[in-house]
Amino acid sequence: MCEHKNTFVNSFKQFLNNIHPISDQDFNAGFRLFQEVNLLKGEYFVQQGEICNQIGFVVEGTLRIFSSNQSGKEVTTCFCTKHKTTTSYKSFIRQEPSEFAIQTIENAQLLTITSGDIEKLYQENEAWSIIGRRLMEREYLVMEGYAVMLNRESAKEKYKKMIQDMPGIIQVAKIEDLASYLGVTRRTLTRIREEILHER
Amino acid sequence: MCEHKNTFVNSFKQFLNNIHPISDQDFNAGFRLFQEVNLLKGEYFVQQGEICNQIGFVVEGTLRIFSSNQSGKEVTTCFCTKHKTTTSYKSFIRQEPSEFAIQTIENAQLLTITSGDIEKLYQENEAWSIIGRRLMEREYLVMEGYAVMLNRESAKEKYKKMIQDMPGIIQVAKIEDLASYLGVTRRTLTRIREEILHER
Structure with a gap:
């Protein structure tokens, strides 16, 4: 083997x-x-x-x-x-x-x-x-x-939970698929990502 | 026994x-x-x-x-x-x-x-x-x-599915609990119920 x-x-x-x-x-x-x-x-x-x-x-x-x-x-x-x-x-x-x-x-x-x-x-x-x-x-x-x-959860909480539980996914999945998984629009997810970026 | x-x-x-x-x-x-x-x-x-x-x-x-x-x-x-x-x-x-x-x-x-x-x-x-x-x-x-x-599903589809799958629940559960289960507001559920009533 x-x-x-x-x-x-x-x-x-x-x-x-x-x-x-x-x-x-x-x-x-x-x-x-x-x-x-x-x-x-x-x-x-x-x-x-x-x-x-x-x-x-x-x-x-x-x-x-x-x-x-x-x-x-x-x-x-x-x-x-x-x-x-x-x-x-x-x-x-x-x-x-x-x-x-x-x-x-x-x-x-x-x-x-x-x-x-x-x-x-x-x-x-x-x-x-x-x-x-x-x-x-x-x-x-x-x-x-x-x-x-x-x-x-709110849209932002959902995304934060996703980053925590499945950090690798963010790197490989398309943004529209991430949004769909979270049950939010692509536009909402884009906004949330920017907010989180500014919080850091 | x-x-x-x-x-x-x-x-x-x-x-x-x-x-x-x-x-x-x-x-x-x-x-x-x-x-x-x-x-x-x-x-x-x-x-x-x-x-x-x-x-x-x-x-x-x-x-x-x-x-x-x-x-x-x-x-x-x-x-x-x-x-x-x-x-x-x-x-x-x-x-x-x-x-x-x-x-x-x-x-x-x-x-x-x-x-x-x-x-x-x-x-x-x-x-x-x-x-x-x-x-x-x-x-x-x-x-x-x-x-x-x-x-x-849309709010209305969700409620229709609920009537179909769990008809008994509608009789015994409070409207706010049904709305919460479906992830919609109480107001939305009340509107949907009225719409469905008029469709019949």
Whole structure:
């Protein structure tokens, strides 16, 4: 196994271990079902309307989750960064067409597994099953934090929270996608950025 | 066992069975750990700042999840209705003070289990462990739907979606709590209600 491969296997194992302790044997039982996928900037992990049959662990890079309405207006609802998972959960869980597209906003490297394989893995291996539940708990808390931020915070508070929680995103995402994620207009976000710059 | 008790045990079993098939033996292994809790309208399931040590299955009634800021302004982020679960997940999972309060908005009957007991149950019983993961998946999808609604829909679309998804809530919740949940002002919600009335 080359050194590069070794590094990303270890980073994935560390990610799982942080969720729940997993032995080498249990890790290997699952890891053989994962595929390495490399996507260039702008490529899609899943298209809107397609069934999302895979969940991916982001080894490197960033992806954006968004939906387009009939007039082509895009609403961004998530950014998936390094060492996070990415999928269109509703589509993945229910095997129905995805409401969302997932596209890279910089070159990305993923470890992916199909819904069939992970479901089998959960049934056969207790450590992976616990990891699966804990992972959903984490994803729930991230989504709850997002909903609460959308409903409770002012535009400026939302942007400040974003700088704090996802500092890397500001560097790689387009301003209109950041604004859309925060539920504010591009103009508002530009104004807020200038205000914050002057506060420093 | 009296008839009333029988009815709500069956309704809980049905709820679990809809998530994942569970045998009588597995059901009973878990059910003995649940407590029946009755709350009058206005009573709290958990107070903001308290550690939420329990998850509840709502047999009857409705609860509201909200947080208050320093000036006492309340933001409602969830309504928990009959045959749904209720807890302050972050507090429950991490055993830290709850950001939210959970209060009944009509008399409620719950089946509750402590975080310690459910964690043990997940470890000892595979059926309950699968149910736990599926339950988190469901809760995630509900929260994702809420976040997407907040970010993507117009005020009127949001209210129409609410009438469709949670028709009972409109009857029991205060208009300011409905408005807060939808992220609109009370005045906007009143206007929308009148518009919808005239459309019929």
